[in-house]
Amino acid sequence: MKWLIASDLHGSAYYCRKLLEKIHEEKADRILLLGDLLYHGPRNDLPKEYNPKEVLSMLNGIAEKIVCVRGNCDGEVDQMVLDFPMMADYAVLDFGGRALYATHGHLYNDKKPLKFAKGSILVCGHFHVPCVKELEGFTYINDGSLSLPKENSWHSYMTFDGTTFFWYDIESGEKKMKYEIK
Template identity: 50%
Template sequence: MKYFVMSDLHGSAYYTKKLLDIYKAGEYEKLLLLGDLLYHGPRNDLPKDYAPKEVIAMLNPLKDEILAVRGNCDAEVDQMVLDFPIMADYALLDLGSRSIFLSHGHVYNHESFPLRKNGDVFLQGHTHLPVAEKKERDGKFYFHLNPGSASLPKEGNPNSYGVLTEKGFAIYTLDGEVLKEVEF
């Protein structure tokens, strides 16, 4: 299994196109979208080529390949124009022997998601910061992952995306350089 992970597009047609070109060139089982797809939000600057209608036109044809969760900038009006569900606060995915808990990060975070067993994974967006680390909570270990932001990275980080497999998680720049990675 191999999943392409994007978060925090914030309506950028430029970065959505770049990332979807990378996605289409690879062999991925699904495209995981971790929220904040169309709207830039009141706290963010406009991303490069802010064009939510273009982002809609790029994502909708991939509706059967997408698993998405709702971000804090996603609203019911966004769901009305997207052909795949985006309003869930979380999703669960089995990755071999691991459970993957996907959430944007504004409702559930790496310290509050339901940790069931050693080696589970919390995959989030929201902070716009790339994270790939092993952590401990309540006597169990888990993996905290965040692909960073596709369009509005913070703290000097590059625009990025993630690739999730049974063996681990890697965060890549748009030039294909590995930014961070963790093995499971």
């Protein structure tokens, strides 16, 4: 099964359209969204083609494929218009006996992880910078940001096939990073 992982759309219709194109191109079976879907937040500039209503319409069109967690810019009012659950602080997915914990990153992250089994993977968004770190007992992975990248990073998304994560620049399609689970 192939997953496409993304976060931090922040209401950008432009990057949501790009995301839908990549879902089709990648032939992704499921989509894992790590929060901050519709609202840009008071600390962020407006992203390109800010249009939360258009974003929710596009995401609702693929609702049956989405697993989603809540970001710090997501709220109950967003859940009222989305056709998939998005209010959980984290989700736990099993990949062949290895747990993948998905969360936005504002509550749990590399410096404040959940309590989980050794060898687990913690996948987050929130910080808008793609990275992977092998830490004591777990691997921390950040997908970056679709619409508002920071620290000179790119507009990013990831794929995961159960053994390997790939980071891509959504604008160029260029593969930027790779991490194979050990």
